[in-house]
Amino acid sequence: MNEIIVAKFGGSSLADSAQFKKVKSIVTEDLRRKYIVPSAPGKRFKEDYKITDLLYLCHAHVEQNISFEEVFNIIEERYVGLVEELNLDLDIKNELNIVREKVKNGASKDYTASRGEYLNGLILAAYLDIPFVDPKELIYFNEKGVLDLEVTVKRVSEKLSSIERAVIPGFYGALENGDIKTFSRGGSDITGSIISRGVNAALYENWTDVSGFLMADPRIVDNPRNIEKITYKELRELSYMGATVLHEEAVFPVREAGIPINIKNTNSPEDKGTLIVSDDNFENKYNTITGVAGKKDFTVITIEKTMMNAEKGYCRRVLSILEDHNMAFEHMPSGIDNVSVIVSNSELNGKIEEILEEIRFKCKPDFIEVHGDMALIAVVGKVMKRNAGISAKLFNALYENDVNVRMITQGSSEINIIIGVENGDFEKALKVIYEAF
Incomplete structure (x- = not known):
């Protein structure tokens, strides 16, 4: 039996159709990659917009009784363009119209923001030809809006035991009454970690636009060395002081289960990236700082x-x-x-x-x-x-x-x-x- 790999792809990895093709190549290259967690589309170029930012803007416009149609049209154009360029048989316009109407009628900020991942998940599932699973059925937040990890892991385990492969959007889950609840920004990293814990994955891959963590900030230090391996504790210390490649809360669901995280580059999949491992299983071979x-x-x-x-x-x-x-x-x-x-x-x-x-x-x-x-x-x-x-x-x-x-x-x-x-x-x-x- 093959070991399970959960693969999360960030916004830069799914920003346009060319990036989608890279993701498909990565997923199909290793059949152990069974559960795929997408973010919303990120920027295609420096002056571009992140879809999540546009969705937050739509919600702000509705709250202020300002028309959001111009902003939503930009969102619609991105998603329709993706479906057309990938030649998919998917009625994405109908899904967009549902979102448009709910936002117009006062949908919550969390619901509105979450639709970036939801829509991208539908597209990726159709493109990979594997089932789509809505995380609102899996990820449970209690009445205080706090993630209940124990209940969530149980739900993930039970639901996915009968689904061999799936696309599960990141960033959100639901309250007990079904209302959508999001994590903080970058929370798709947490979703990937939770799914990894629930299916007892052998590895959690986090695909982004950099080849892992660097020993220092490349904006200050010229060509700093890549960190090949780092422990959960070391990662927390560096993330706290600004070395942000992974959402700092993403380590907690997998840490207890001892599931390693591999930070990988969608644009250079051959690079080793950075492997984040258990605190007890690693010694620094360079005998130097991490x-x-x-x-x-x-x-x-x-x-x-x-x-x-x-x-x-x-x-x-x-x-x-x-x-x-x-x-x-x-x-x-x-x-x-x-x-x-x-x-x-x-x-x-x-x-x-x-x-x-x-x-x-x-x-x-x-x-x-x-x-x-x-x-x-x-x-x-x-x-x-x-x-x-x-x-x-x-x-x-x-x-x-x-x-x-x-x-x-x-x-x-x-x-x-x-x-x-x-x-x-x-x-x-x-x-x-x-x-x-």
Whole structure:
């Protein structure tokens, strides 16, 4: 019996008829690719529109009592063009008219946005000549709008046990009453992961327009090396700091089952891509870091108070002030008599003086210092856990290149080191770290 592969194809992989032909070639090349998860059509060229963006725009127009017909005509033209160019016997105009009427009559934002995947799924199923399965029958969100993974996996397993091959659109499922509910943007990655878990796949392939993850941002570092293998934990750390190829929530359904994810390039299917594997099954053969990623524009609020460590609940009071302002924090390094809270400038959004005043009133600090020009860089790799020389190599490289490190923090897992540098040193620091390893 062949092992099952679930293959998810992103918007760039299904943007036009030429891309559809590439997808068909990939799917038919390996008969283990039994369950195919498509996204909505993406951009065909730089100035083009993503179908999902246009659908959101249609919904916004209806809410504001503005005609959406001009926007919907662009959507219709894309789908009709696909069907004609692929020479399919599919009444896509009828499906489009159903969507048009429901949107006109006040369909929900989630229903409207989900139709991009739904329509693309119908076309791909017809083109591959395999059954179409609507994910509203499989993916269950509870009354709070939260995915119920246990119920969903059971539904997927039961439904697909009698369907050998299928196209299952990504991005959405349904509430108990049948109303459509979507994941966050990029959520087709999550759908593919859920289907993989439900059918106990041997592999989850995620096809996109890049050949996997790179060790560093190619916009900053010239020709960074491709990451051949990475663990789930390492991926989470890099994704959190901006290395986005895969939706960060997509790892959870497959992680527990130990199903590997392979990031592949639809336009270069011969490339190995990046294989994401179980945390226990992989050692870095290069004996170096796995990757480096980072983001700019953070503010550091440093609070000092003598005997802070002996004052129960002190840090809780600091964090409760942020919570009251609906703000998240990134990191919280501390000493005996001081604690620093690192917050994204986008979270602060002009609230800094109000927050400082509340800290002074509720926490009675001896001193507060604010630094608003910080960038954070994550250096990630399981190898750091057993190799003391990694940290020395990292900080020596920064020192030799005159990069001032303003903050250092390391998690207990020891697979990452977070360093804080000035915004102006961000690009230089990334290059220096990459070149050192």
